[in-house]
């Protein structure tokens with residue numbers, strides 16, 4: 001077969017390669033090639049050698065929602081703050097999306113040892129789902145017992161407004177319907193069972209606590225509850241897709257979180273999910289506006305202060321719930 005001529009592919013106009021170098025990502029989905037338990041223990045041990053913090057709670061920051069973990073922003077609350085860029089962590093992927101800083105932040109938030117992912121990994125970046133969720137398993141090996149997974153999402157529920165916070169009550173694993181699941185492949189029982197239940201994915205007690213905290217902070221009017229779904233992305237949805245999602249009971253749509261939560265529940269972590277509604281999903285062909293990532297990041301910036309206060313308080317309350325439940 002004749003080799004493909006790039007000039008022809010580009011319409012004969014320009015065969016110069018793009019200026020930016022794209023990161024090489026591993027699109028290998030073969031179950032046998034994924035990292036073993038032992039490999040992830042090595043990653044966890046590397047982190048434990050780099051920090052004295054022994055985190056109990058892990059936070060994943062959504063698109064544009066992580067800057068409250070920056071030096072300065074958390075200075076009043078966090079002590080022993082220490083940042084480790086993903087590039088330095090053995091076996092870690094790298095963040096390629098704007099609004100995802102690409103580092104772990106360790107520290108004590110109001111005396112509670114925490115680790116925050118300032119930047120997550122998405123399927124559309126080219127990573128298989130198991131690799132997107134690798135940090136969740138690493139957190140488990142570090143001793144994290146509770147995961148707070150936050151995300152930016154489009155609102156489908158007509159009662160939601162841009163800037164609202166949605167406590168995730170449940171999710172619909174759309175990608176799982178098509179057979180794409182982070183647990184696909186050989187199961188290592190040291191992480192969890194072959195067939196994990198998912199009907200208690202989002203901790204009921206935590207959801208109750210979050211509603212109480214919302215009242216304490218006087219933000220109850222912007223705090224909602226609902227069902228999240230994740231699509232593969234990176235394109236935003238068509239009108240028909242949004243209308244279909246509405247019909248099946250979805251309140252907010254994004255491109256993350258579901259697989260992280262499945263991985264966390266598989267290894268018996270408690271989960272709290274929080275979506276920031278960054279845009280209204282378009283449900284009619286007459287609608288002029290188009291979804292875009294800039295708007296998503298803008299709303300994230302706009303809500304930094306509230307997110308910082310809300311998440312900081314939740315960390316403390318959730319940690320105390322863990323202590324109470326401990327034998």
Ligand SMILES: O=P(O)(O)O[C@H]1O[C@H](CO)[C@@H](O)[C@H]1O
Nearest residue numbers: 062063151152255256293296
């Ligand atoms: O889910 P997070 O990482 O918050 O990001 C959301 O925002 C991006 C689209 O603007 C997508 O990555 C979507 O998943």
